[in-house]
Amino acid sequence: MPVDNSPASSFAPADVDHADLAFVWDRFLKIIREHVKPLPVMTWFEPIRPLSLQNDHLKVQLPNAFFYDWLEEHYNATIQTALTQVLGPTASLTYEIAQPDLFDGFDKHPSVAPSVEPAANEYDHKQLARNIPPSEEPQIDHDELYRASFLNPRYTFDNFIRGDGNQFARAAAMNVANNPGLTSFNPLVIYGGVGLGKTHLLQAIGNASFQNKKATKIIYLSSEMFTVQFVDAIENNKTKEFSDFFRSMDILIIDDIQFLSGKEKTQENFFHTFNTLHQLKKQIVLSSDRAPKEIRGFDERLISRFLWGVTVDIQPPDLETRIAILQMRSDQDNITIPREVVEFVASNIKTNIRELEGCYYTMIARHMLDQRPLDLALAEEALRKVTSSVQKQITVEQIQKIVAEFFNISENLLRAKTRKQEIAFARQIAMYLAKNFTSASLKTIGLHFGGRDHSTVIHACQTISAAQADDPDIKEKIQQIEKQISLTHF
Numbered sequence: 164m165p166v167d168n169s170p171a172s173s174f175a176p177a178d179v180d181h182a183d184l185a186f187v188w189d190r191f192l193k194i195i196r197e198h199v200k201p202l203p204v205m206t207w208f209e210p211i212r213p214l215s216l217q218n219d220h221l222k223v224q225l226p227n228a229f230f231y232d233w234l235e236e237h238y239n240a241t242i243q244t245a246l247t248q249v250l251g252p253t254a255s256l257t258y259e260i261a262q263p264d265l266f267d268g269f270d271k272h273p274s275v276a277p278s279v280e281p282a283a284n285e286y287d288h289k290q291l292a293r294n295i296p297p298s299e300e301p302q303i304d305h306d307e308l309y310r311a312s313f314l315n316p317r318y319t320f321d322n323f324i325r326g327d328g329n330q331f332a333r334a335a336a337m338n339v340a341n342n343p344g345l346t347s348f349n350p351l352v353i354y355g356g357v358g359l360g361k362t363h364l365l366q367a368i369g370n371a372s373f374q375n376k377k378a379t380k381i382i383y384l385s386s387e388m389f390t391v392q393f394v395d396a397i398e399n400n401k402t403k404e405f406s407d408f409f410r411s412m413d414i415l416i417i418d419d420i421q422f423l424s425g426k427e428k429t430q431e432n433f434f435h436t437f438n439t440l441h442q443l444k445k446q447i448v449l450s451s452d453r454a455p456k457e458i459r460g461f462d463e464r465l466i467s468r469f470l471w472g473v474t475v476d477i478q479p480p481d482l483e484t485r486i487a488i489l490q491m492r493s494d495q496d497n498i499t500i501p502r503e504v505v506e507f508v509a510s511n512i513k514t515n516i517r518e519l520e521g522c523y524y525t526m527i528a529r530h531m532l533d534q535r536p537l538d539l540a541l542a543e544e545a546l547r548k549v550t551s552s553v554q555k556q557i558t559v560e561q562i563q564k565i566v567a568e569f570f571n572i573s574e575n576l577l578r579a580k581t582r583k584q585e586i587a588f589a590r591q592i593a594m595y596l597a598k599n600f601t602s603a604s605l606k607t608i609g610l611h612f613g614g615r616d617h618s619t620v621i622h623a624c625q626t627i628s629a630a631q632a633d634d635p636d637i638k639e640k641i642q643q644i645e646k647q648i649s650l651t652h653f
């Protein structure tokens with residue numbers, strides 16, 4: 164997905180290096196969340212792993228080729244917009260594919276790999292066989308298996324803070340990770356509200372079991388991904404491979420099963436997979452946003468299966484836990500935040516750890532990019548943004564206001580008929596920015612500028628793009644305005 168030179172916004176990329184990868188990625192996801200609904204964000208964007216950042220070149224890893232196709236087909240434009248907003252007009256993005264195909268890891272595993280070797284390899288294998296004691300296990304490529312698991316190494320028990328609200332879920336998860344499939348905690352169902360650590364715990368189970376070698380074949384999937392793969396398998400006549408694949412797992416982890424609601428065929432397949440794995444004493448771990456019996460649109464048989472094991476809930480974190488989470492984040496980032504600031508943020512965001520982290524990253528971004536001190540004023544500002552502006556978009560009016568202030572003219576002039584050169588120029592810049600920062604159509608933008616038609620807006624965008632390319636002075640000015648917009652908006 165190469166990124167074109169479509170004009171866009173924001174920070175000068177030069178001072179962004181690998182240390183900033185985390186918050187560049189966080190900002191990127193934030194912008195994506197403004198354009199894409201939560202479920203697809205979770206399914207298609209959260210599993211992406213940012214790998215590196217060099218100047219304005221971002222490299223990420225996708226779990227498999229299927230992701231690539233899907234993103235390319237559905238989110239290409241959105242990704243480009245977000246990328247240019249975060250890293251500037253010359254930003255580029257490359258992908259690394261962790262696993263060419265979902266079933267690849269399956270083929271590679273010794274216990275299911277084809278037993279007949281290609282003739283060309285025969286000699287080598289015999290040679291090798293002579294040097295290996297007969298009892299030795301066949302070589303397992305652990306990296307390969309790990310990549311095939313879709314696990315994200317970021318989520319561990321070590322960096323999961325224990326608190327009143329999550330202690331039972333955490334203990335159950337650790338128990339399962341130590342003895343996958345062998346306890347009565349099968350399935351383990353963890354349920355609770357948004358941003359409370361369900362995904363973190365599910366992933367931590369997979370990571371810990373893989374590390375302690377209690378399981379080698381692990382797969383973590385969102386229920387949406389499970390469904391998409393299932394439908395894909397049906398379309399490609401691969402349902403047998405699909406079933407065999409899942410039934411060969413040591414641990415099957417499916418996140419947010421509430422999204423399987425109403426999907427009868429997928430549920431039916433899941434039901435059979437569940438039974439087989441359970442009989443084989445293989446571990447199943449699930450999460451949901453509510454207690455299993457409260458999920459609507461679910462096959463009763465499936466619900467009753469969930470109750471075979473253990474269901475634990477996660478409650479919102481208490482103040483100490485919230486403080487500890489912020490403290491841990493800042494320690495990891497090697498940043499010292501005054502205690503009163505940490506306490507202020509932690510006492511104001513009570514029910515969603517993702518928001519808590521969002522606030523933290525907003526503060527850090529401003530601190531690093533604007534050299535703002537990490538004080539209460541900054542915390543208050545970040546908090547306002549995070550709590551009031553979840554999903555809030557900047558409007559054409561706000562852009563007009565910022566541009567008018569920048570050029571020290573009245574906002575009304577931007578909407579008036581006047582053709583005075585400086586005014587016309589400011590107006591064109593405002594149109595251009597409105598196009599880049601809002602999802603308003605050309606027509607709507609034109610209406611905001613005194614009822615001009617869409618071709619005027621196109622002309623403005625072209626003029627400003629060209630002017631930026633020709634004149635460093637203009638480019639600089641626009642970057643300053645864009646920075647202003649980002650800060651107001653962010």
Ligand code: ADP
Binds near residue numbers: 325356358359361516
């Ligand atoms: P959920 O899946 O319940 O919506 P997540 O697992 O995605 O929530 O958690 C949201 C964010 O909060 C993640 O970045 C996660 O790492 C972090 N988080 C949640 N609980 C904890 C915790 N107890 N300790 C540290 N980080 C946590």
Ligand code: MG
Binds near residue numbers: 361
């Ligand atoms: Mg989750």
